[in-house]
Amino acid sequence: MIRLEPPAGDPLRSRPPFLGGRHGLERSLWWAYWNAGKKSVLVEAEAEAAALEGLAGTAGLICFSGPAERYDALGLASLRGRHRSLVVSSVTPFGLSGPNRSWKGGELVGWAAGGAAALVGDADRAPVVPYGELGLIAAGRFALMGSLAALRAACRDGEGQLVDVSLQEAMAFLTSETGLPTFLDDLIPRTRMGSHRISGGPFGHFPSSDGFVHIGAAQPAHWDALAAWISEETGEESALDESLRGNLSARFHTHELVDYLTAQLTRLHTKQELFIEGQRRGVTLAPVNDVPAVAADPHLEAAGYWAELEVDGTRVRAPRGFRGRAPRLGEHTEEVMDRC
């Protein structure tokens, strides 16, 4: 995979955090992780379309992301016309068609326009969007799967095509569980519920002595196990009441009592204590981990989740799945352009 970069470098190179907290074009951890194994070719803005023309002759796939007007300015539609087998994959805020084609967007706009933001956060506050560019990553995954299908078709019959991905649609697709068809069926507006679902599970975040744990007691056996635990440790015999047993609906109207009883237990222990004992008892419980806790997780360590990534000559720990390191700015310009 070849990245065409302007002389100042791709904007992702300037995105913190940086290795050692020090800014540098080769020190952005975002850049280093997401571009490991790629090549970098330096191209002046006015020469970008010509570079694409030169590369299209040997490329099977061109990946574009950005506003639709930039897709047009690069001449990607006509590029496909001149290179029959070429697949062009595009991720734009609203897709390459429709009345909002020219609208500007990004992560927050994608969440908002896709109906996902309205569902996240507390009911009495504005919607929130989780950290981490999850929407853009999801759109990228859809572009990947579409591109693989298009490349397979091109291998079969020599004809390329456009893979058009809208960030708005990617987010609307991901919320399908609570999405439009579900809403139309029961006309119950799904609202923001904070860190709890009012389902009587209990289902949501509960305070521990050092943070929070998440409990999702969706099955009767989960509640039975949790109720026994609550009763043993807190002395709250009401947790064992027969009227609370069964699936979620059994505890729906008493969810405030259930949440109260659960929190009485969880406040007594640390996240890790609750996790180990909860899992031992068959309760669906997990710690709400911060980044240091994820880094120290013995399960991830045992599963070989981590690998060493080279960032500006230093090796750092990163989730596995990459090959090699990210390219230095313009590192492969001569090599790649000589071949065109």
Added chain:
Amino acid sequence: MSAWTARFTPREVAYRLQSAGVPASPALELAELAVSPQLEARGFYRLGRHARFGQDLFAGYPAQLSRTPGEVASAGPALGEHNDYVLGELLGLDEAERRRLLEAGVVFEMPSAPPMKRPYFSWIRHFLRLEGWP
């Protein structure tokens, strides 16, 4: 910012900002997705065959391929809809073996019921334009 945005509806804010080249969107609620002109123009919501409802509504796939778009053969399956195909054709179980599994509570048959319709089919077509509403 809040003092300015509070003067307008979310849609007005988004249109004003987008006209000035600023990324913006209302935080759409579910009902608003049904009447989104952008999602409608791109055919995001679709109808597919359903064993119970005849046709059912579902969200399309976010990657649109221009030449080989693929097709969705059906909406989500009904409970037990493909027993014959999986147990019979794929696994090659004969009638007697399938009856035995049914009686043992290992597999379940799709309950028979008169054809149903989603409660919203009669009116949603006036808001969400699609070909083939039943």
